[in-house]
Amino acid sequence: MRVWYVAYGSNLHAARLAWYIGGGCPPGGKRTYPGCRDRRPPSRSLPLSLPGGIYFAGESGAWTGGMAFYDPHLPGEAAARAYLVTLEQFTDIAAQEMYRPVDDTADLVPATSAAIDAAVATGRATLGPGRYETLVCPGSRSGVPMLTFTAPEGASGVRCRPPAPTYLAMIARGLRESHGWPAERIASYLAVRPGVADAWPPEAVAALVSDALAAETSATGALAAGALATEASATEALATGALAGEVLTSEVLAGEVLAGEVLAREALPDA
Numbered sequence: 001m002r003v004w005y006v007a008y009g010s011n012l013h014a015a016r017l018a019w020y021i022g023g024g025c026p027p028g029g030k031r032t033y034p035g036c037r038d039r040r041p042p043s044r045s046l047p048l049s050l051p052g053g054i055y056f057a058g059e060s061g062a063w064t065g066g067m068a069f070y071d072p073h074l075p076g077e078a079a080a081r082a083y084l085v086t087l088e089q090f091t092d093i094a095a096q097e098m099y100r101p102v103d104d105t106a107d108l109v110p111a112t113s114a115a116i117d118a119a120v121a122t123g124r125a126t127l128g129p130g131r132y133e134t135l136v137c138p139g140s141r142s143g144v145p146m147l148t149f150t151a152p153e154g155a156s157g158v159r160c161r162p163p164a165p166t167y168l169a170m171i172a173r174g175l176r177e178s179h180g181w182p183a184e185r186i187a188s189y190l191a192v193r194p195g196v197a198d199a200w201p202p203e204a205v206a207a208l209v210s211d212a213l214a215a216e217t218s219a220t221g222a223l224a225a226g227a228l229a230t231e232a233s234a235t236e237a238l239a240t241g242a243l244a245g246e247v248l249t250s251e252v253l254a255g256e257v258l259a260g261e262v263l264a265r266e267a268l269p270d271a
Contacts, residue, residue: 009068012174056195065164
């Protein structure tokens, strides 16, 4: 069985989700993830807009500061990204969000499958009382259910808390990657989220977004430049080798011609 895992926080960025699937500790993070048992990447991904919005609350063990949660009752729309994964991968991603060990999810797979059926039927189901243990189904795509997890309470029922700059920056990069938004739109989207609006001046959010996107562009450019330099070095090495071979061949041929001429002269009778 396959499902669409719908991300609206840091997993908007595909490289960030890759740590949940492949395991390890992402740059800037404070937590090492065990990864999924099935470490294949998602089959597909696509940008989405969900009815409602996101808010920040609680305390992130990976980033510090508030965590992003989805509330379908907030006004507006929430920018999201759907990844096509297997049921087992979805369960393992959920287990890591819930801080459950991935190798102890034997009971979670059937529970998740049952919760998915309930969420598809009613729009919402519960896997447990903790954070990210409430399953929401905002619809389906190509006959495959779209699923995300969030907190049991909405934004109005919790005390919102500002996210850490590194976390907000990762979400900004994910919005650029998944939706292709310019910096101004990303900043205006994030600046009004509950948990951000009361703690971050709009100009501070704009500066953070600008820096995050610039750093991403620089990193991408450095990788491209490195690949280009490697290719150029290889081409130069091949050209140098070819030139050396050509010179050596010329010298050998010249030597053979000269040796042949000397032998020919020695073979001629004296006049």
